[in-house]
Amino acid sequence: MGARSSRMLWHWWGRAPEEPGAAGGEEEAEEAVVAEREEGKESEEARPAARQGSRKRKRGPGGPLTKEPRRKHAKDRSGSVYEALFLRGEQSDVRIRALGEEWNLHRVYLCQSGYFASMFSGAWRETNMDTIELQMPDENIDREALHEALGSLYRGSILIPPGRVIAILATASMLQLDEVIQQCGEVMKVTVRAQTVCSYYYSAVSYGLQTIRTMCLQWLLDNMMTQCSEKLLQEVSLDLMKEVIASSELLVMGVEMDVYTMLKKWMFLQLQPTWRGPCSALLPDTDSWFARSRRDSEGTPFLETEQGRAFVPVFQQLRFAHIVCDPTSARVIHQDALIPAAWLRPGYKEHWLGPLRAKQTRELWPMDLYVSDPHGNSMRCGGQLHRHKQCSWRWEVFNFSWDLVVCYANQHIIFRCSAPNKPRSLGVSLLEQRKVGFRLRLSCLDRDGRAVFRKDTGYQMLSLREDQELAVMNLENQDVVFPIHVACNFLYLHREGYCPE
Structure with a gap:
């Protein structure tokens, strides 16, 4: 069926996308004028009734002259387009075959897809074919996902359940449906959890969703050691674990x-x-x-x-x-x-x-500290605050000849260099003061493992003598949720300082 009949679909069933590459001519202009006149007549005839209807509505809704808003008609018309043109295939001018299924569709709607726009531009052998066989290059694409993706061209948006998001994302990526890809990303953002994080990560890498990839990686960094299950461990690949x-x-x-x-x-x-x-x-x-x-x-x-x-x-x-x-x-x-x-x-x-x-090393070092940790030199350690109650724990002797006590009291995180009642180690016996770089991070995670609160000191200089303490983080007036995960990175500072960059 030719271009004229395709454009006629727009007037009968509602506004459709502009046909890529369609040339404006006398026939199209004449159709536009006729449509404008008909719409003008309809508006003229309806004007007195509309004014009267507005007076009736002041007395209460649901009166005999109450008229539905035009947007409702537009919505109904869009549904009619989907049912008549997509589901029933009325006035179809191209047949799509894939995965054992056939769809009777319309080139003007398919050209919203970058995939079909290129196909119908003359660059492919299928340009003038009435029946097109599609080969699926991605095993994530199935018949239901292809049906939903093609249907989105006739109604603008689709409902994407989290369990179907990867199949629909794969299909939308093949068909180059940017709005559907974006919608898939929004669904993934709010449904990242232990059951989905790995599959979402691999899909984000495959289909170029950098934001989702970063979000999934952060989820794993937060949860790999806090709520790790055997099922999650089985799903993490070698490259991802590295x-x-x-x-x-x-x-x-x-x-x-x-x-x-x-x-x-x-x-x-x-x-x-x-x-x-x-x-x-x-x-x-x-x-x-x-x-x-x-x-x-x-x-x-x-x-x-x-x-x-x-x-x-x-x-x-x-x-x-x-x-x-x-x-x-x-x-x-x-x-x-x-x-x-x-x-x-x-x-x-x-x-x-x-x-x-x-x-x-006996001299005092400069207090400025410029640190990034790209080479993995820092000591990583952590603990949990399970409730709003004073508590403490000990990180012993790292490699820095220290016995450091971490305290939570009065909504503060405090470091204390303890003086144990036992013989001191080699370093402690000869040097009263220690200096290391530290970075303290606090995280509160919801039941799905997503962070609802974060606080980070950045790298700072820590210099303590025995029995001396330092409040390193203040949580007063902070919207924290227990348990709080406390993580710290320590860097031993050499005499000349430490700056790996």
Whole structure:
């Protein structure tokens, strides 16, 4: 059916998109004039009734002369367009076949899609074909999603359930439907949670939704160690886990050794995706499986075996200097035999040289601190405040010869350098004062893991003597929700300062 009949659809069924590339001619101008005159007559005839109707409405709604607003007619007309032209295929001029289904459609509506606009511009062999077979290059596209995407060309917007958003996003990306892509992004923004975060992340990468990708990555950094389940661990790919573990934004609950333990369970689930069991059994089953593997490989570190090599880039992101400084953690690392010994030597070296540098450095350093942490040097640790009640916990001896107590009291987070009743370590016995760079972050998460509150000190200089304390964050008049996740990054400052940039 020709261009004239396609344009006639606009007057019978309501305003349609301008046909790309259509030339204006006498026929089109004549149709426009006729339509304008008819609309003028209708308005002229309706004017007295409208005035009378307005007087009637002052007495109350629902009178015999009350008229429906024009926008209601427009809405009904849009529905009629969808039902008549899309669902019933009336006056169709092109047939689309895909995924075992046929749609009798109209070129003028299809040209709203960049995909079909290019196809009908003469660049493709399908330009003048009455029946077009579509090949689906993306396995995420299914018949229902294609039906919804094509239907959006006839009614402007569609309802996108979260469970269907990826299929519709894939279809809209293929058809180049920018408004539908944007609508999918809005749905994803408000439905990111444990069950959707990984699939949303991978889709955002595939279809170029950078904002959604960033949002999902932030969700994982906030929740990977706070509400991590075996199902979530199974869904996180090697590349994604590498990005998460490498980041200093990771909300570590505990210390770096806890990051290693989480990675060990993740690797086991990647190797044994059919594992099922209670959460309490995951770590014992993980240790048992790797113990058998160690016996089978005659003690070869697992990451040097054929099965383990794929995981090397992920485990290399661990900060071993902040693991081997604790005797218990170092013993577990050696017993597990996952990590090659050569990876641990720099950590032991740093653990020894750190106190020596602290012992020999006596002058006071400048108080200005310019730090970014792109190379993963900071110590990551954290804890939780479960209720509005005074509490404290201890981060012991990092690699800085410190015993630092973290207190929550009177809506303040306080650091205190304690003086334990025990023999001091090498560094503490010879130097009363310590200086490190620190950054404290607080986060409150809702039940879906989305942040409802954040506060960040940025990197600052911390310099304390024994029994001295410092209030590092004030939460008075802040809209916080418990539990509060408290995370800190510490950087040891060498004598000449620290500026990796």
